[in-house]
Amino acid sequence: MRRIVGKAAALATVLTTALATHLVVPPSASAAAQLVGNGTFATSTAPWAAIGQSAVTAESGRMRVDVKSVVANPWDAMVAAPTTAALNPGKSYTLSFDASSSVAFKARTTVQYVATPGSNQSLAADVQLTSASKRYSIPFTATAAAGTAAEVTFQLGGSGGTPVVRFDNVSLMETQTTRPTALYVSSQSNPAKWVAAHQGTSEAQAIGANIANKPIFEWFGGWFGDITLAVDTYVGAAQAQDRLPMLVAYNIPNRDACAGHSGGGAGDATGYHNWITEFARAIGNRHAVVVLEPDAVAAAGCVANIGKNPEDQYRMLLDATEVLRAQAPNAWVYLDAGNATWIKAADMAPSLVKSGIANTRGFSLNVSNYITTADTEAYAIALNGHLSGTVGAKMYVIDTSRNGNGLYTDPTPGDNWCNPPGRKLGASPATQTSGAEYLFWVKVPGDSDGPCGLGERDQIQAGTFSPMLAMALINGTP
Structure with missing residues (x-):
C-alpha cells in the first residue's frame, strides 16, 4: 500500500485537487487514447514525480530512478504520474513498460486512485526486475471509486539496497469496448519495411500498392528474444488505431517436422508452455486474432x-488452447487444420478435437498454401461435418495470400508447395457473410518458403522477404 509523508503528501494533494477538478470519467474507448503522458522520456521526465527516497532524471531517452537510501517498504521510494484521463470503472486496461535495474529485485507497480491511493488500487502487481531490459504487459480492470482520477506508480523500495532502475515506453490504454472491425495494416511488416527502404523504384511502387498496404499477419516465434515486447508492441499499435491485430503463434517444438525448412521451435513441452503463456499474457484482455501453429496438427x-x-x-496444442482461452480471453483463436489436400477431413477432425479445438473459435485452412478458396471451402464443410458430432461445427478462416492461380502441378508434386512458379495473390483480406468467417493473408506474400522452387537460385531462407517472389505473385508469372 502506498504511504505518503512530507512533500509527497503535498504533491498528492495538488494532484487530487487538479485531477478531481479537470477530469471526468471519459466515454469508453474506440481508438484507444494513451493515458500516460510522456511515456517515452525523449527530453524530460515530466510529469513523473519522485516520491520518498527516490530521485528521477532523464537519461538517453529513458527515465532513470535512483533509490537514495535503503528503505523498508516499496512505497518509500517511488515515482508517480497522473493519468491523462480518469478511469472507467469496470473497463479493461493494459499497463505496459520496459524496465531494468542495476540490482535484481521485485518492484511493484500500481494504477490507483489519487484520492485514496493506499486503499483503492485497480492494479497492484509485483514485477521481477533484472539487469536486462524487459517488457512487462499487465491487464487489469478498473474498480469503482467515488473519484476516478488516477495515477501510475512504480514502487522501488524494500529491495535491501539502492538500485538504479530505468523505465521506457510506458503505456496505459483502455481496451476497446467493441471489437474492431477493420484489420490492422502494420508499417513494420516485411514488405512494408522493404518498400520504405527502396522508395522510388518500380518494384517498391508495385509491392507497396499490392502487398504492403494490406492487412497481413505478423508471425511470432523464438526469433523474438523478448516475446512480451514483440507482441505488446504490435497489439498496442493496432489498438491505438482501433484496428484488429492478427498474430501467428509459431513456436511449437519440432516445428515444420515434415518439410524442415522452418524447423525449430521451443525446446520441449515446458519451454513451449512458458512461451505460449507469455505470448498470451502479452495480448491480455485486448482484442486480437490468433492463428495457432500452422501445420502442427496436420504434421503431427x-x-x-x-x-x-x-x-x-x-497435448502441447491442447495446453496452448487452454492458456490462450484463460490469458487472452478476447482473442479469436483459430487452430490450424492444414489444407484440403493433406489429411482427410475424417482423420483431421479427431486430431483437432485432441488438440483443443473446443477451446478455440475455430480452425484455419490453407496457411502458406495455394489451394483455391472454393476447394478449401468444400474441405471446411466436410471437416465441420465430422466435428459436429463432438465439439460442434466451428468457425473457420482461409489464407488466400497466394491462391489466385490455384495449385502448381509438375512431375515432382512433393515439393510443389515451396515457392512454386506462376502463383498469384488471392482475394484481399476481408470478412465474409457466409462460408469462411474471414479471408486472410496469413502467409506474408513475398516471404520465402525456403531455398527451393523460385527461392533456390538465391538460396532465400524461409521467412526472408524477397522482392522477386513478391513481384512473381503480383504478376502471376514465374
Missing part, C-alpha cells in the same frame, strides 16, 4: 520420423 505424424510421439504434439 511426421514427428514420429524423429523419434517423437505425435500424441505429445496434440
